[in-house]
Amino acid sequence: MSRVVVFDRFGGPDVLRIVEEPVVEPAAGEVRVRIEAFAVNPLDLMMRSGSMPAAVALPHARLGVEGTGLVDAVGPEVTGLEAGDPVILTAVPDASVRGSYAEYTMVPASRVLARPAGLGVAEAAAIWVAYSTAYGALVEKARLRPGDHVLVTAASGGVGRAAMQIANQIGAVPLAVTRHAAKTDDLIAAGAAAVIATDRVDIAEAVRHHTGGAGADIVLDLVMGPGQQDLLAAARPGATLVAAGFLDPRPTPFPGGTSLTIHGYRSFEHTLDTVVVRRMAAFLNAGVRLGALRPAIDEVFGLDDVVAAHRHFEKGIHAGKIVVTV
Structure with a gap:
């Protein structure tokens, strides 16, 4: 039984x-x-x-x-x-x-x-959904490249932490967004190049500060809702926003009048594609082996x-x- x-x-x-x-x-x-x-x-x-x-x-x-x-x-x-x-x-x-x-x-x-060799049972149980979602959104959808500034919302969660590690593995610059400044040290330890605490600073101003005035190249929105408008303001012209979450149940205003490329993303889009899964698995195994990816x-x-x-x-x-x- x-x-x-x-x-x-x-x-x-x-x-x-x-x-x-x-x-x-x-x-x-x-x-x-x-x-x-x-x-x-x-x-x-x-x-x-x-x-x-x-x-x-x-x-x-x-x-x-x-x-x-x-x-x-x-x-x-x-x-x-x-x-x-x-x-x-x-x-x-x-x-x-x-x-x-x-x-x-x-x-x-x-x-x-x-x-993946080198993972304990608890880590192995926790790795696939977060890392495949973050990889699919950032690499397959947004075409993340070395040097890109990546704005990551809900950075304390599993997908947010995976996104920061993936960005670091590729050579991009992860900027973590959190509602609470008390999480700053933890997020820096988790791989954030900088932490933007919305209880202390304005997102757009903080992102411009950390990007030399340019704005984020990629925005990973794991929250949605009305706050997405602040993320749009923090992105550079021609940037990419990937909406891959649903933590805020409130309606998300239609992002009209923007020069951004906007993608919606759900993990089953790629985890049911055997070709993409092979790429995900190769990336994941390399990251675990090198110590760059760890849930x-x-x-x-x-x-x-x-x-x-x-x-x-x-x-x-x-x-x-x-x-x-x-």
Whole structure:
């Protein structure tokens, strides 16, 4: 049997419960993964609360788009993977049916990658969503280059921290945006070239100061909402803004009359593309090997404490990823 986290109604963390389900055999092209750990992501909270734009079928819905574990069994027609191989999940498109909040899950063999050498289980559970999102937004969409000044909002979160490390690996200059000046030292330690605390300074003025008056070359907006107008003012003419987040539920004004190139971005745009995933994996493995890419872990919970993990996430005070070990 497999212990699985499910929910039968939308609501707060308390709707989550653990049940036991039979362990089934993988179908053709699939692998069964024994999950060792998974990370909590904003998408999980949206699914659980009922705020997802896409429908989530109740009751008995599952959660989890990220995790790491060992291949437990391989289905017919699967090559290149064997039982015991340590892997990370790269995409769980049907998370409400086969999410990673479980002792075992089944995914297409094409949706797992070898776990990068040198990562512990908690780090491996926390690396893919944040780093693939940041890489896809900055490298694949915005064409980040050495020397570019990159303005990163929600810099204390998992994607924000990944974006700063990726910028440093490429030779760009990450400028971190935070609402609280108290986070300055932590963000500098996390890789920011400079920190812009909106409780102290105006974003546009601060960015001009740090870029010699030019403005940011790339803006990674992980928040959205009305505050995006301040980011547009902080960018140089002809810059690129990538909207890759949804932390502010308020409407985002249409950015009319701007010379910026603006992209919307969701990670499944690239994590379902095997060619891009190969590039992501190569970049990730190189960064881990060189010590340039390393996920920050805020706190680790056990599976029995998954409700507490969600409560902790909702407080919004975490610095790095929240991980649950199975």
